[in-house]
Amino acid sequence: MKLQRWIAVCVFMPGIALGSGAVDRIAAHKHLGVASCASSVCHGATQAFRESNVMQNEFALWQEFDPHATKAWQALTGAEGQAIARKLGLGDATAAKVCLDCHADNVPAGQRGEKFQVSDGVGCEACHGGSELWISSHAEKSATHADNLVKGLYPTEDPVARAELCLSCHMGTPDRMITHRIMGAGHPRLAFELDTFTWLNPHYQIDEDYIARKGDWNGVRDWAVGQGVAAVNLLEVLLDERAGFQGIFPELVLFDCHACHKPMSAGKWAPRQGTGLGPGAVRLNDSNLVMFRQVLAVVDKGASERLLTQSRALHQATLRDRAATLAAARALRDAIRAELPKVGAHAFDAQALAPILSSILADAERGEFRDFAAAEQAAMAVQSVVVAFKNAGALDEGRSHALQSRVDALYATVDREDSYAMGPFLSALREVRTAAR
Ligand code: HEC
Ligand code: HEC
Ligand code: HEC
Ligand code: HEC
Known part of the structure; x- marks a missing residue:
C-alpha cells in the first residue's frame, strides 16, 4: 500500500x-x-x-x-x-x-x-x-x-508547479497572453517573484505538521526555482508562432519596456555585458535570466558562465533574424530546464547568503542593472534571500534589523520605474552587502 x-x-x-x-x-x-x-x-x-x-x-x-x-x-x-x-x-x-x-x-x-x-x-x-x-x-x-x-x-507546495501556476496569470503563457496591446490600453505592467508573492497574503503557515505532511520549506530555493521557471516561460512565449510574433514585429511585451519607453535625451546609453548589444537595440526583458545566473553562481559556477554565453547569443541573434533567434531561444530554454532539477535539489543554507549577495553585487558593478526590470527583480531577490535566512534563524535580531532597513532603502530605489537610475540602486545594494557581512 x-x-x-x-x-x-x-x-x-x-x-x-x-x-x-x-x-x-x-x-x-x-x-x-x-x-x-x-x-x-x-x-x-x-x-x-x-x-x-x-x-x-x-x-x-x-x-x-x-x-x-x-x-x-x-x-x-x-x-x-x-x-x-x-x-x-x-x-x-x-x-x-x-x-x-x-x-x-x-x-x-x-x-x-x-x-x-x-x-x-x-x-x-x-x-x-x-x-x-x-x-x-x-x-x-x-x-x-x-x-x-x-x-x-x-501540488501548490511544489515550487516548480507553483511557479508555473502563478506565472500563468502573473506573466502570461502562449494561451493566456498579456500582450503589448493590452498594456497599451492601460493594463499595469506585470512583475512577479515566487517567494515574495507567495508570502504577501498567505492563508497558510508552515509548522511542524505541515513539514511532516508536505516536506520542508525553503524560501531561497523557491526564489531560485521561480527565476528559472519564469525565464523558461518567457522563452516559451517567444518560441510560440502565434504568441511570439504580431504582424511585422515580435510581441513587444517580451522586451524591456524601458528600451522604448524613456525620454530621448542623448548620452544615456552604456554597454551591458549580459547582452553585448550596441546602442539603439530593443532588448528582450532578460531580468529573470540575469537572476537565474545569480542562482546558478552558487549551485554550479560553470553552468552560470554557460548561461551568460547563451543569453548573450540570444540577444545577438535578435539583431540577425528570426530563425537564429528561435534557435538560440530553444537552446537556452533547454539549458535552463536541464539545470532546474539541480537548483530544486540544492540545499540553500545560511552559507549561501553572502555568495548570492556578492554575485548580484558583482553583476551590478558591471552595469547589469541599467534596466529597471532587472533591478526590480534584484531587489525582490535580496528581500527573499534575507527573509529566508532570517526565518531560518541564521541572523540575530540586531543584524537582521540593520539588514532589513538597508533592504527597504534598496526597494526605495526601484519604487518608481519612470525615474529609475542605476547609481542610487548600486549604492543601496553595496550597503546591503556591507550589512550582511
Ligand atoms: C492564488 C492561489 C491560491 C488560491 C486562490 C487559494 N490558495 Fe490555498 N494555498 C495556495 C498556496 C500557494 C498554498 C501553500 C502551499 C501548499 O501547502 O499547498 C496554499 C495552502 C492552502 C491550505 C493549507 C494546506 C496545508 O497543507 O496546510 C489550505 C487548507 C488552502 N490553501 C485552502 C484554500 C481555500 C479554502 C481557498 C479558497 C477560499 C484557497 N486555498 C485559495 C494557493 C492558493
Ligand atoms: C487565475 C489567475 C491567477 C493565478 C493562478 C494567480 N494569480 Fe495572483 N493575482 C491575479 C490577479 C488578477 C491579481 C490582481 C488582483 C488585483 O489587485 O486586482 C493577482 C494579485 C496577486 C498578488 C497581489 C500583488 C500586489 O501587487 O499586491 C499576489 C501577491 C499574488 N497575486 C500572488 C500569487 C501567487 C503566489 C500565485 C500562485 C500560487 C498566484 N498569485 C496565482 C491572478 C492570479
Ligand atoms: C495574463 C494574465 C492577465 C490578463 C490576460 C489580464 N490581466 Fe489584468 N491583471 C493581471 C494581474 C496579475 C494583475 C495584477 C498586477 C500586479 O499587481 O502585480 C492585473 C491587474 C489589472 C488591473 C489593475 C487592478 C488593480 O487592482 O490595480 C486591471 C484594471 C486589470 N488587470 C484589467 C484587466 C482587463 C480589463 C483585462 C482584459 C483586457 C486584463 N486585465 C487581462 C493579469 C492579467
Ligand atoms: C519596441 C518598443 C516598445 C517596447 C519594448 C514596449 N513598448 Fe509600449 N509602446 C510602444 C509604442 C510604439 C507605443 C505606442 C505609442 C503611441 O500610441 O503613440 C507604446 C504604447 C504603450 C502604452 C500606451 C501609452 C499611451 O500613451 O497610452 C503603454 C502603457 C505601454 N506601451 C506599456 C509598455 C510596457 C508595460 C512594456 C513592457 C512590458 C512596453 N510598453 C514595451 C513601444 C514599445
Missing part, C-alpha cells in the same frame, strides 16, 4: 517536468465553487482551529485579505478595467475571455458545478485544482496528501 502511494506521487508530482501545463491540470476536473469550501466546519471558520492540520479559516483570510478574491474581479467591473476592455474593442470586461482567464476561475461551462460563480474571482480551485474527485475525501483522517494529488489536487 505504502509503495503504491509513493508510485502515485512520483507519477503525479510534476517534479521538474516543465511545461506539463498548469492551466490544463487545474481545469482537468469539475470546479465546485468557493461556496463548496466555505462552510464553517470546512475552511470557513472565523478563528484558526487548534486541533486541525490546517487552520480552517482559509476562506475568511482569502475573502478579507487576498486580492485574488474581490479585487481580481473588481478590476474587471471597475472603471479602469472597463476602459481597457473598451479601448481594445472587447466590450464588457467581465464577458471577455482574455480578461476572465486571469481575473477569475474561467474554466469552461461544462467544468462548473452548481455553486460555482465566476464573480468569485480567482477562487480556491483556480489554484488548488478542480475538487470534483477530492472534495468528499480530502478531509478524512486517512487521506494523505498523495491521495489528494492523485485525485487532482494541484
Whole structure:
C-alpha cells in the first residue's frame, strides 16, 4: 500500500517536468465553487482551529485579505478595467475571455458545478485544482496528501508547479497572453517573484505538521526555482508562432519596456555585458535570466558562465533574424530546464547568503542593472534571500534589523520605474552587502 502511494506521487508530482501545463491540470476536473469550501466546519471558520492540520479559516483570510478574491474581479467591473476592455474593442470586461482567464476561475461551462460563480474571482480551485474527485475525501483522517494529488489536487507546495501556476496569470503563457496591446490600453505592467508573492497574503503557515505532511520549506530555493521557471516561460512565449510574433514585429511585451519607453535625451546609453548589444537595440526583458545566473553562481559556477554565453547569443541573434533567434531561444530554454532539477535539489543554507549577495553585487558593478526590470527583480531577490535566512534563524535580531532597513532603502530605489537610475540602486545594494557581512 505504502509503495503504491509513493508510485502515485512520483507519477503525479510534476517534479521538474516543465511545461506539463498548469492551466490544463487545474481545469482537468469539475470546479465546485468557493461556496463548496466555505462552510464553517470546512475552511470557513472565523478563528484558526487548534486541533486541525490546517487552520480552517482559509476562506475568511482569502475573502478579507487576498486580492485574488474581490479585487481580481473588481478590476474587471471597475472603471479602469472597463476602459481597457473598451479601448481594445472587447466590450464588457467581465464577458471577455482574455480578461476572465486571469481575473477569475474561467474554466469552461461544462467544468462548473452548481455553486460555482465566476464573480468569485480567482477562487480556491483556480489554484488548488478542480475538487470534483477530492472534495468528499480530502478531509478524512486517512487521506494523505498523495491521495489528494492523485485525485487532482494541484501540488501548490511544489515550487516548480507553483511557479508555473502563478506565472500563468502573473506573466502570461502562449494561451493566456498579456500582450503589448493590452498594456497599451492601460493594463499595469506585470512583475512577479515566487517567494515574495507567495508570502504577501498567505492563508497558510508552515509548522511542524505541515513539514511532516508536505516536506520542508525553503524560501531561497523557491526564489531560485521561480527565476528559472519564469525565464523558461518567457522563452516559451517567444518560441510560440502565434504568441511570439504580431504582424511585422515580435510581441513587444517580451522586451524591456524601458528600451522604448524613456525620454530621448542623448548620452544615456552604456554597454551591458549580459547582452553585448550596441546602442539603439530593443532588448528582450532578460531580468529573470540575469537572476537565474545569480542562482546558478552558487549551485554550479560553470553552468552560470554557460548561461551568460547563451543569453548573450540570444540577444545577438535578435539583431540577425528570426530563425537564429528561435534557435538560440530553444537552446537556452533547454539549458535552463536541464539545470532546474539541480537548483530544486540544492540545499540553500545560511552559507549561501553572502555568495548570492556578492554575485548580484558583482553583476551590478558591471552595469547589469541599467534596466529597471532587472533591478526590480534584484531587489525582490535580496528581500527573499534575507527573509529566508532570517526565518531560518541564521541572523540575530540586531543584524537582521540593520539588514532589513538597508533592504527597504534598496526597494526605495526601484519604487518608481519612470525615474529609475542605476547609481542610487548600486549604492543601496553595496550597503546591503556591507550589512550582511
Ligand atoms: C495574463 C494574465 C492577465 C490578463 C490576460 C489580464 N490581466 Fe489584468 N491583471 C493581471 C494581474 C496579475 C494583475 C495584477 C498586477 C500586479 O499587481 O502585480 C492585473 C491587474 C489589472 C488591473 C489593475 C487592478 C488593480 O487592482 O490595480 C486591471 C484594471 C486589470 N488587470 C484589467 C484587466 C482587463 C480589463 C483585462 C482584459 C483586457 C486584463 N486585465 C487581462 C493579469 C492579467
Ligand atoms: C492564488 C492561489 C491560491 C488560491 C486562490 C487559494 N490558495 Fe490555498 N494555498 C495556495 C498556496 C500557494 C498554498 C501553500 C502551499 C501548499 O501547502 O499547498 C496554499 C495552502 C492552502 C491550505 C493549507 C494546506 C496545508 O497543507 O496546510 C489550505 C487548507 C488552502 N490553501 C485552502 C484554500 C481555500 C479554502 C481557498 C479558497 C477560499 C484557497 N486555498 C485559495 C494557493 C492558493
Ligand atoms: C487565475 C489567475 C491567477 C493565478 C493562478 C494567480 N494569480 Fe495572483 N493575482 C491575479 C490577479 C488578477 C491579481 C490582481 C488582483 C488585483 O489587485 O486586482 C493577482 C494579485 C496577486 C498578488 C497581489 C500583488 C500586489 O501587487 O499586491 C499576489 C501577491 C499574488 N497575486 C500572488 C500569487 C501567487 C503566489 C500565485 C500562485 C500560487 C498566484 N498569485 C496565482 C491572478 C492570479
Ligand atoms: C519596441 C518598443 C516598445 C517596447 C519594448 C514596449 N513598448 Fe509600449 N509602446 C510602444 C509604442 C510604439 C507605443 C505606442 C505609442 C503611441 O500610441 O503613440 C507604446 C504604447 C504603450 C502604452 C500606451 C501609452 C499611451 O500613451 O497610452 C503603454 C502603457 C505601454 N506601451 C506599456 C509598455 C510596457 C508595460 C512594456 C513592457 C512590458 C512596453 N510598453 C514595451 C513601444 C514599445
